[in-house]
Amino acid sequence: MSERVLVKTLISKSREELKNSTPQMIDSSILVKGWVRSLRKSKKLSFIMLNDGSTQQSIQVVVEDSIHQYDQISSMITGFCISVRGLLKESQGQGQSVEILAKEITILGGVTAEYPLQKKSTSLEFLREIAHLRPRTNTFGAVFRVRHAICFATHKFFNDHGFFYIHPPITTGSDCEGAGQMFRVTTLNVADPTTLPMINTDTDKNKVDFSKDFYGKETHLTVSGQLEAECMCLGLGSVYSFGPTFRAENSNTPRHLSEFWMIEPEMAFYDLDDTATLAANYIKYLIGYVLDNCDNELKFLEEREDGDKELRERLKSLRYADFKRITYTDAMKILEDAQKNSGADFEFKPFWGCDLQTEHERYLTEKHFAGPVIVTDYPKDIKAFYMKQNDDGKTVRAMDVLVPGVGEIIGGSQREDDYNKLLARIHDMKLEEKDYWWYLDLRKFGSAPHSGFGLGLERAVMYITGISNIRDVIPFPRYSKNAEF
Amino acid sequence: MSERVLVKTLISKSREELKNSTPQMIDSSILVKGWVRSLRKSKKLSFIMLNDGSTQQSIQVVVEDSIHQYDQISSMITGFCISVRGLLKESQGQGQSVEILAKEITILGGVTAEYPLQKKSTSLEFLREIAHLRPRTNTFGAVFRVRHAICFATHKFFNDHGFFYIHPPITTGSDCEGAGQMFRVTTLNVADPTTLPMINTDTDKNKVDFSKDFYGKETHLTVSGQLEAECMCLGLGSVYSFGPTFRAENSNTPRHLSEFWMIEPEMAFYDLDDTATLAANYIKYLIGYVLDNCDNELKFLEEREDGDKELRERLKSLRYADFKRITYTDAMKILEDAQKNSGADFEFKPFWGCDLQTEHERYLTEKHFAGPVIVTDYPKDIKAFYMKQNDDGKTVRAMDVLVPGVGEIIGGSQREDDYNKLLARIHDMKLEEKDYWWYLDLRKFGSAPHSGFGLGLERAVMYITGISNIRDVIPFPRYSKNAEF
Numbered sequence: 008m009s010e011r012v013l014v015k016t017l018i019s020k021s022r023e024e025l026k027n028s029t030p031q032m033i034d035s036s037i038l039v040k041g042w043v044r045s046l047r048k049s050k051k052l053s054f055i056m057l058n059d060g061s062t063q064q065s066i067q068v069v070v071e072d073s074i075h076q077y078d079q080i081s082s083m084i085t086g087f088c089i090s091v092r093g094l095l096k097e098s099q100g101q102g103q104s105v106e107i108l109a110k111e112i113t114i115l116g117g118v119t120a121e122y123p124l125q126k127k128s129t130s131l132e133f134l135r136e137i138a139h140l141r142p143r144t145n146t147f148g149a150v151f152r153v154r155h156a157i158c159f160a161t162h163k164f165f166n167d168h169g170f171f172y173i174h175p176p177i178t179t180g181s182d183c184e185g186a187g188q189m190f191r192v193t194t195l196n197v198a199d200p201t202t203l204p205m206i207n208t209d210t211d212k213n214k215v216d217f218s219k220d221f222y223g224k225e226t227h228l229t230v231s232g233q234l235e236a237e238c239m240c241l242g243l244g245s246v247y248s249f250g251p252t253f254r255a256e257n258s259n260t261p262r263h264l265s266e267f268w269m270i271e272p273e274m275a276f277y278d279l280d281d282t283a284t285l286a287a288n289y290i291k292y293l294i295g296y297v298l299d300n301c302d303n304e305l306k307f308l309e310e311r312e313d314g315d316k317e318l319r320e321r322l323k324s325l326r327y328a329d330f331k332r333i334t335y336t337d338a339m340k341i342l343e344d345a346q347k348n349s350g351a352d353f354e355f356k357p358f359w360g361c362d363l364q365t366e367h368e369r370y371l372t373e374k375h376f377a378g379p380v381i382v383t384d385y386p387k388d389i390k391a392f393y394m395k396q397n398d399d400g401k402t403v404r405a406m407d408v409l410v411p412g413v414g415e416i417i418g419g420s421q422r423e424d425d426y427n428k429l430l431a432r433i434h435d436m437k438l439e440e441k442d443y444w445w446y447l448d449l450r451k452f453g454s455a456p457h458s459g460f461g462l463g464l465e466r467a468v469m470y471i472t473g474i475s476n477i478r479d480v481i482p483f484p485r486y487s488k489n490a491e492f
Numbered sequence: 493m494s495e496r497v498l499v500k501t502l503i504s505k506s507r508e509e510l511k512n513s514t515p516q517m518i519d520s521s522i523l524v525k526g527w528v529r530s531l532r533k534s535k536k537l538s539f540i541m542l543n544d545g546s547t548q549q550s551i552q553v554v555v556e557d558s559i560h561q562y563d564q565i566s567s568m569i570t571g572f573c574i575s576v577r578g579l580l581k582e583s584q585g586q587g588q589s590v591e592i593l594a595k596e597i598t599i600l601g602g603v604t605a606e607y608p609l610q611k612k613s614t615s616l617e618f619l620r621e622i623a624h625l626r627p628r629t630n631t632f633g634a635v636f637r638v639r640h641a642i643c644f645a646t647h648k649f650f651n652d653h654g655f656f657y658i659h660p661p662i663t664t665g666s667d668c669e670g671a672g673q674m675f676r677v678t679t680l681n682v683a684d685p686t687t688l689p690m691i692n693t694d695t696d697k698n699k700v701d702f703s704k705d706f707y708g709k710e711t712h713l714t715v716s717g718q719l720e721a722e723c724m725c726l727g728l729g730s731v732y733s734f735g736p737t738f739r740a741e742n743s744n745t746p747r748h749l750s751e752f753w754m755i756e757p758e759m760a761f762y763d764l765d766d767t768a769t770l771a772a773n774y775i776k777y778l779i780g781y782v783l784d785n786c787d788n789e790l791k792f793l794e795e796r797e798d799g800d801k802e803l804r805e806r807l808k809s810l811r812y813a814d815f816k817r818i819t820y821t822d823a824m825k826i827l828e829d830a831q832k833n834s835g836a837d838f839e840f841k842p843f844w845g846c847d848l849q850t851e852h853e854r855y856l857t858e859k860h861f862a863g864p865v866i867v868t869d870y871p872k873d874i875k876a877f878y879m880k881q882n883d884d885g886k887t888v889r890a891m892d893v894l895v896p897g898v899g900e901i902i903g904g905s906q907r908e909d910d911y912n913k914l915l916a917r918i919h920d921m922k923l924e925e926k927d928y929w930w931y932l933d934l935r936k937f938g939s940a941p942h943s944g945f946g947l948g949l950e951r952a953v954m955y956i957t958g959i960s961n962i963r964d965v966i967p968f969p970r971y972s973k974n975a976e977f
Binding site: 162176226255276485488 | 496498500525526527544545546571572573600601602603604607609622623624625626627628629632633636637639640643644647648651654656657658659660661662663664665666673675676677678679680682683684685686688690698699700702706707708709710711713720723724725726727728729730735736738740750751753760761909930931933934935936937938939940941966967968970972973974975976977
């Protein structure tokens with residue numbers, strides 16, 4: 008291993024750098040290992056495109072017929088795993104600066120004709136059925152490398168800004184989120200209902216006794232780490248979570264998963280304006296990082312048959328964009344005016360009090376502003392109980408970040424930090440006060456203004472790769488009736 | 493916010509740096525926000541120690557009685573949240589280089605006498621009951637900042653080494669892990685068993701029909717992302733996962749949680765030696781990063797009443813340590829010899845074929861080698877089916893990294909990459925071949941030597957902070973009968 012060189016290392020150097028490298032790389036002996044992407048064979052000479060996953064590009068390996076076992080080697084097909092020892096040479100061709108003249112090739116793993124990645128073109132739908140093999144394709148290699156870059160950029164951005172990465176619980180015994188369809192977590196022997204412990208009272212017949220469950224109560228998979236992140240930020244200042252979240256919704260759409268990853272920063276002493284600024288800077292940083300580090304991947308994704316041909320242009324323009332800000336109330340005026348006077352044909356007629364539909368969001372960001380826009384101060388009745396109430400009695404300090412091509416990509420808010428106002432809202436919304444004892448405590452003791460937002464990682468990966476189905480931007484997608492692997 | 497300064501920024505500068513800063517910081521007006529850690533009051537002057545979570549240290553705020561509402565301000569107690577505008581001054585005292593002469597103090601959030609963090613000394617056990625408030629204490633502030641540093645160093649280490657961060661599924665429909673006690677994930681209405689869909693055949697009475705469950709089959713929470721990481725590394729080269737894993741074990745010990753975070757790198761083309769080298773380098777990097785970035789936290793943790801007084805010394809010696817390597821067979825000879833001739837009094841008598849107990853591991857790393865040691869090539873019968881078989885027919889290419897004070901901190905192995913050998917092992921161990929179709933596929937198509945290991949994040953945090961109960965190194969610990977929050 009120590010002497011093995013990554014294809015990325017070879018490919019990333021310019022002709023100039025290679026010539027001036029010390030020790031001299033050109034004509035030196037190197038060892039690479041990887042998988043055959045293609046093999047072009049002639050009687051005297053074969054050309055292998057070898058990929059080791061480290062980068063989008065493959066390196067060309069030139070095989071002369073004088074090599075040991077030329078017949079066997081030149082008969083390899085796509086997918087073979089090999090080790091190549093050879094001399095690094097300046098490439099004569101246009102594309103790459105280097106190639107390898109093979110001196111010794113060892114086959115590490117062969118491939119049979121039933122290998123499903125033999126075919127030149129395979130649909131994303133088909134590849135979804137073989138999620139264990141699809142990381143070997145150019146498309147998924149590109150997507151997963153970009154996904155990594157987005158994740159690393161996220162950690163770097165928040166670390167550089169003095170945030171602490173925290174881990175809210177995945178299994179929650181709290182019903183606070185009230186987000187409806189949650190997955191139950193249990194160790195009770197559900198498979199055989201006759202074994203389930205039952206509550207034996209007259210009023211509670213046929214009810215399972217969850218005090219006998221592993222956690223001594225009903226538990227579910229989290230839908231958001233926000234409430235716990237609030238606890239953390241009121242001690243640590245600025246924190247962020249980055250973990251899996253779950254929704255048991257039968258949404259069979261290209262934009263929904265039942266298991267997805269969320270990035271949720273939460274900051275003491277930030278008001279909504281500070282938070283909007285942070286969200287815009289974060290998005291721009293992500294995009295800049297990917298543009299700077301994944302150009303080959305983005306280029307490949309653009310050039311795919313159904314790739315977004317303007318992918319990099321769109322990202323570049325967002326990188327330095329000014330994120331406009333507008334209140335919900337003003338946004339609604341624009342939408343109503345557009346419906347009346349500008350011939351905008353919304354399926355869902357906009358009116359003050361309605362939730363913004365994707366068509367409304369896209370009108371605002373694509374048509375009206377032709378750029379990213381942050382909508383703030385939504386009607387309180389369409390937003391969660393924990394959002395900070397404005398003095399107008401009608402709106403709350405919520406925000407959504409809208410970007411062209413998608414609509415909402417980030418949602419956030421300033422949180423209600425006044426104990427009495429929060430309690431009143433909990434009562435108004437017929438929530439159980441006792442379920443919120445610890446959340447209320449945060450406002451009882453040393454309360455501070457604080458805010459946060461959430462970004463769905465997979466939505467961000469879709470946006471930045473131009474991949475249109477969310478099932479194709481996560482290694483093993485989870486959705487209704489799908490949990491193979 | 494934009495003008496607010498973090499305490500970390502002020503504290504981290506030396507007197508020299510402060511004097512030479514441009515613009516001049518000393519005597520300039522600054523704004524800080526945070527929580528009162530303590531307040532010392534006299535008639536004419538009060539001293540507030542203010543902490544904002546950004547760093548272990550608090551900054552001293554000097555309050556003269558000429559300030560607006562001096563009586564109210566000088567009566568604040570621990571836990572008050574305030575905003576302070578004042579002049580940055582060179583501190584006359586020994587400890588800090590700067591302090592703040594307050595010009596204006598605004599109370600953002602008060603505290604009542606029932607605030608449980610009033611008391612000077614609160615036990616970790618007590619604080620576990622108020623996990624929502626404990627990030628506000630010095631101890632938990634230190635632990636969570638170190639935890640963050642370990643996490644960030646992990647991402648940086650692997651990114652710098654060309655690894656890609658991947659996300660194996662949390663909900664798994666695969667029974668492959670065979671790790672016994674798993675949590676079930678379901679959307680069936682378990683609370684009322686009369687509603688459960690049943691299989692109505694003569695042979696399968698009283699069995700629930702999981703084809704009606706959300707995923708159309710039985711699903712559980714993952715115990716490891718390794719098998720899926722193997723799929724990824726055989727396309728991308730080197731990958732790592734960093735996510736939550738779950739064990740439904742009633743282990744009521746200070747070293748077990750039912751929900752914890754694991755870091756699991758998986759590398760194509762790495763053999764066991766390469767993997768041992770990587771593991772040692774990773775551990776050393778983590779420790780070096782924390783030593784370089786969290787000295788104040790480590791110092792505080794050392795000085796705690798039941799802190800580990802040799803914490804930093806132990807970490808420093810590990811940072812540059814040589815990780816010795818030894819086979820299980822040779823380690824067993826040392827242990828047997830120690831039992832016979834050196835008076836080592838093991839509770840569990842060592843013999844070839846037994847699993848290493850913690851007492852054995854600690855003897856090796858603390859007494860015999862007096863430093864970290866990597867034990868390799870364990871008997872196959874005590875290890876998992878997927879580990880690469882040695883030619884001796886008795887051992888597999890497994891490794892455990894042992895460190896003084898803990899014993900095993902990392903476990904890993906080279907994976908069996910030979911299709912026939914893996915299949916034979918699956919049959920030997922009476923596992924179901926059909927459950928492993930995709931895992932076997934990896935060996936059928938372009939198989940490559942590959943290896944990986946796992947590090948439990950919380951175990952690492954315990955080791956690096958000297959905190960002895962695992963429930964105190966994760967924000968909201970999950971264990972039997974405990975899922976509040």
